[in-house]
Amino acid sequence: MSHDAAGNVDVLSEADASRLHEARKRILDQLGKVIVGQEHVIDEILICLFSRGHVMLEGVPGLAKTLMISTLAKTLDLSFSRIQFTPDLMPADVTGTEIIEEDRATGHREFRFMQGPLFANVVLADEINRTPPKTQAALLEAMQERQVTVGRNRHELGNPFFVLATQNPIEQEGTYPLPEAQQDRFMFKVFVEYPSFDEEFEVARRTTGTQTSVVEPVLTAEEILRLQQLVRQVPISDHVVRYVLSLVRQTRVGSEGVPDFVNELVGWGAGPRAVQFLILGGKARALLKGRFHVQVEDIQALANAVLRHRMVVNFAAESDGITSDDVIQRIIAATPTTEDELSRDARFQKIFAS
Template sequence: MSANTPQISPEEAVRRVAQAREALVGEVHKVIIGQDEMIEQMLICLFARGHCLTIGVPGLAKTLTVSTLARALHLKFTRIQFTPDLMPSDITGTEIIDQDPASGQRSFRFVHGPVFSNILLADEINRTPPKTQAALLQAMQEHEVTIAGTTYPLTPPFFVMATQNPIEQEGTYPLPEAQLDRFMFSINIGYPTRAEEREIVMATTQTAKPEIRPVLHGKDVLWAQQLVRQVPASRHVVDYAVDLARATRPKEPPSPDFVKKWLAWGAGPRAAQYMVMGAKARAIINGRFAVSADDVRAMAYPVLRHRLFTNFNADAEGIDVDQVIEKILETVREPSYGESLPPTSAQNERKQSGAASQVAPPVPPPPPRG
C-alpha cells in the first residue's frame, strides 16, 4: 500500500464489518429460518480464511445456506456431489488435447475443474474414496492446484464448505486426519425448534420466492480478511489458546487425567492458530477491535471437535468429544496478563499496550465500489 493511500480508524473499520455482517445475515434469513449459530460460524470461517465441515442429518438446510450465502456475497459458487466413482480430475480439472482446425497442430489445453471458484460446496464429502478426497488438500491449504507439473492459483477469496451425514456409515469413507485438519471448523447442526419448524413449513409451502440481494463483493471479503489479521490479540489470550490445545494431547505433561483416560490423541498446532484467528473474526463481526478470552472459548468447540479422537474407555462410558471439550474448558485456567510474560517484560508490554490503546493503528480502507 502506498503512503498516499487513505486510511480509516479501527473503530470505523469495525463498524463497517459489523454492518456488513448484519446485512449478510439479513439476506440469508430471507431463505434460511433459524440456524443462527451455523450462519455466524460460517461467516467467522470465511472472514478468517478458513474452511468448514458441517455435520447434520439431511434436510437441515446445509446446502441451501451456503448457496444463499454465495448469492448474498456475489461470489462464484460451485457444488460437487461426492460419489464413489468421482475422480480427482473431476475436482481439479484435467488437460485435454486440442487440435487447431487450420494447421492441424495438436497441443494440450487445461480445462478448469469446479475447484476454480470462490465458494465450493463439497456435498457429502465422505461418500468418495480417500484418493479423491485428497484432491482438495493442496487447494484448501495453499489456494492453488498442481496438474501435470503446472501450478494454477485459485482466485481469492476461496472458501470450502463440506457436508457430512453423521447417521449413514454404509458406502462412506471416513475423512483422513490430514483432510480433517485442513478444516478450520466442524459445525454440528441440530434440528430447528418447534416455532422455527412451523415457520419453515409455512414458508416452503407457499409460492413466494424471496429475492437475495448481493450486499458484498469479493474485494469486500478480501478487505475484511485482511482486517481480521490486524485485530490485536494480547499475549495472555494467545497463551490461553495454546494451553487449551496442549491440554488435549494425552501424552503431553500438561494434559489432565481425564484426557489421558478418554482421548487417543489430541489437536496439533493448527488448533491454537485457528482458535486465535476465529476469535479475531468473532470479535470484529461483533463490533470489537480486540480479542478476549471469551472469544477463544467460543471457538474451542468448532475448532477442537474434529481434532480430538476418543478411545475405547470413552466409548464404554458414553463420553463424546463435546463432553471432553467441556471438561477441558472447565479445567484449563485462563492465564492472567502478568503470568503470560517474564517479569522483566511485563512492565514494558503494559506500557506498550497502554500507548497502543491511546493511538490505535490505522487500517486500510474498504475497497471503492465500482
C-alpha cells in the same frame, strides 16, 4: 484504514472495525429471507470465511445445509460450485483435466487445461465422505495452497476461495471417513442441529406456499478480501494467546500438566494449527460482535468448533458415551481465565515450560 508513523497499513481504526460488524448484519438480513434460524451456524461460517478458513458441516439430511451455502454465495456475490461426491468420482472430476485441442486451420494440436468445479469462489463438497481417499486428497492441495497441479502445470484458484464440505452422520455404510490430515485442513467442524418448534413452523409455512424471495448481494469479492485483511489486524493480548495455548496443549495426551481425565479419555490431541485457527477465529468473532480486541469469551465460544475434529477420544470414552465436545468443555472448566490465576497455577507452569 489508518497508517502508523512509518506509513504502514497495520493500525485498525474504529471505522474499519465496524465494517465487519455491519457486514454481518447485512448478510443475516439477506439470508433471513431464505434461511430460518441457524444463526450460530451462519456466524461460524462467516468467521471461517473472513479468517480465510474452510468449514466442515455435519448434520442429518434435510436441514438446508446446501441451501444455506448456495444462498450465502449469492449474498456475497461470489461464484458458486457444488460437487456431489460419489464413490465413482475421480480427482480430475474435481480439479479439471488437460485435453488435446486441434486448430482446424493449421492442424496443430496442443494441450489445453479445462477447469473443474473447484475453480469457484465458494465450493460445496457435498457428502465428502462418500468418495474414496484418492479423490478426497484432490482437495488437500487446493485447500492449503489455493492451487491445483495437473500434469506438470500449477493452476491458481480464485480469490477468495472457500470450501464448505458436508457429512451425513447417520449413514456409515459405503462411506470413507476423512483421514486426520484432511480433517485438519478445515478450520471448523460445525454441527447443524434440528430447528426449534417455532423455526420449523416458519419453515413449513414458507416452503409450502407460493412465496419466493430474492436475495441481493451485499459484499463483493474485493470487499471480502479487504475484510480478511482487517481480521488479521485485530490486536490480541499475550494473556489470551497463553489461554489458547493452555487449552490446546491440554489435549495432548502424556504431556506435562495435562489433566488426568484427558489422559484417560483421549487418544490423541490437537496440533499447532488449532492454535492458529483459534486465534484467527477469535479475531473475526470479535469484529463480527462489534469489538476491536479478542477476549477469552471468543476463544471459549469457538473451542468446540476448532478442536472437536482435531482430538479423538479413545474406545473407553466412546463406550461410556463421552464425546470430544464433552472433554473440551471439561478442559475449559478446568482452565483459569485470568492472567494471575494462570501464572500462579503449578499445572500451567508445567504446560508453559514443556
